[in-house]
Amino acid sequence: MVSSAPGGAMSGLRLDDVAKTFGEVRAVDGISLDLKPGEVTALLGPNGAGKTTVMDLILGLQTPDRGTVTVLGGTPAEAAARGEVGAVLQDGGLLHDLTVTETLRYFASLHHDPLPLGEALDLAGLRAVARRRVGACSGGERRRLHFALALLGRPRLLVLDEPTAGLDVTGRRQFWDAVGRIPSRPTVLFATHHLDEAEQYAERVVVMAAGRIAADGTPAEIRGHAAGRVVSAHWPDADLAALRALPSVDRVEQRGPTVTVHTQDSDLVVRHLAGTAAREIEVSSSGLEEAFLALAAAVPPSPAAVPPSTRTQD
Numbered sequence: 001m002v003s004s005a006p007g008g009a010m011s012g013l014r015l016d017d018v019a020k021t022f023g024e025v026r027a028v029d030g031i032s033l034d035l036k037p038g039e040v041t042a043l044l045g046p047n048g049a050g051k052t053t054v055m056d057l058i059l060g061l062q063t064p065d066r067g068t069v070t071v072l073g074g075t076p077a078e079a080a081a082r083g084e085v086g087a088v089l090q091d092g093g094l095l096h097d098l099t100v101t102e103t104l105r106y107f108a109s110l111h112h113d114p115l116p117l118g119e120a121l122d123l124a125g126l127r128a129v130a131r132r133r134v135g136a137c138s139g140g141e142r143r144r145l146h147f148a149l150a151l152l153g154r155p156r157l158l159v160l161d162e163p164t165a166g167l168d169v170t171g172r173r174q175f176w177d178a179v180g181r182i183p184s185r186p187t188v189l190f191a192t193h194h195l196d197e198a199e200q201y202a203e204r205v206v207v208m209a210a211g212r213i214a215a216d217g218t219p220a221e222i223r224g225h226a227a228g229r230v231v232s233a234h235w236p237d238a239d240l241a242a243l244r245a246l247p248s249v250d251r252v253e254q255r256g257p258t259v260t261v262h263t264q265d266s267d268l269v270v271r272h273l274a275g276t277a278a279r280e281i282e283v284s285s286s287g288l289e290e291a292f293l294a295l296a297a298a299v300p301p302s303p304a305a306v307p308p309s310t311r312t313q314d
């Protein structure tokens with residue numbers, strides 16, 4: 001990974017030891033990240049991992065308790081004021097009585113050199129519904145309108161929070177085709193729950209769990225965690241050192257009475273376990289989903305997860 005001095009022009013986006021706490025919840029717990037200009041990065045993680053909070057910090061919608069966020073060489077507020085950051089956040093914030101084109105025209109008037117409306121309509125695949133009232137648009141069409149709005153300022157950074165939520169497979173593919181055709185070739189950071197989407201469209205995958213980065217690499221490297229098999233067994237007093245010393249063992253975890261062994265050679269691990277007090281031995285093949293969950297589980301949970309209904313405003 002190319003790194004640069006804090007605030008350096010090399011960096012599309014840089015987070016240095018950033019933390020954000022809401023009451024008792026450490027939503028973001030010391031994250032450092034450096035994205036190269038033009039890089040497309042997926043932010044993966046289970047519910048409550050801190051993905052949205054990271055995006056809010058990048059957009060300047062939240063301020064960090066600790067650490068610094070550098071966006072295109074300046075503060076988030078400076079980058080936003082220059083119109084260099086486009087965002088697709090959760091649904092909402094659209095006026096239902098305006099048509100798609102009227103909505104675009106209104107927001108374009110806020111930029112000093114907006115993308116021509118026709119180009120935004122084409123990129124977002126909205127030509128056919130250009131004259132439709134927003135209130136009559138489908139959820140997928142409104143999602144694409146959000147995307148078109150994010151493109152108006154010719155962004156150098158695009159922050160996308162689950163941008164393809166609600167889109168079918170074709171819509172998702174069209175969306176990513178469009179991202180590849182954006183003339184300003186922005187740095188892209190997108191949150192997703194779809195592992196296949198991260199693998200297909202991101203050059204880099206950052207896995208978050210409990211406010212921290214559990215893994216960071218190319219999709220192939222993240223998938224590398226998934227090669228092989230998972231052997232689990234009931235063994236409360238497992239001899240973890242002996243398991244770790246076995247050849248072919250990648251990782252050993254003890255969670256309560258269950259020991260889980262990630263290995264390239266499940267036969268060897270099963271033979272070893274058979275000579276111990278381990279019971280209920282199970283072998284499964286690990287997929288990307290499991291790799292992701294295993295990576296997330298390797299990070300201890302942050303205290304007292306707050307249910308969304310009790311969220312407070314910052």
Ligand SMILES: Nc1ncnc2c1ncn2[C@@H]1O[C@H](COP(=O)(O)OP(=O)(O)OP(=O)(O)O)[C@@H](O)[C@H]1O
Pocket residue numbers: 022023025026027045046047048049050051052053054305306307308310311312313314
């Ligand atoms: N304004 C807030 N007030 C209180 N707690 C908050 C607030 N915003 C986020 N949190 C908490 O911080 C943690 C991280 O939330 P965040 O929304 O960043 O996660 P996420 O990874 O985006 O989750 P999801 O995939 O469900 O969208 C959660 O425990 C959440 O409840």
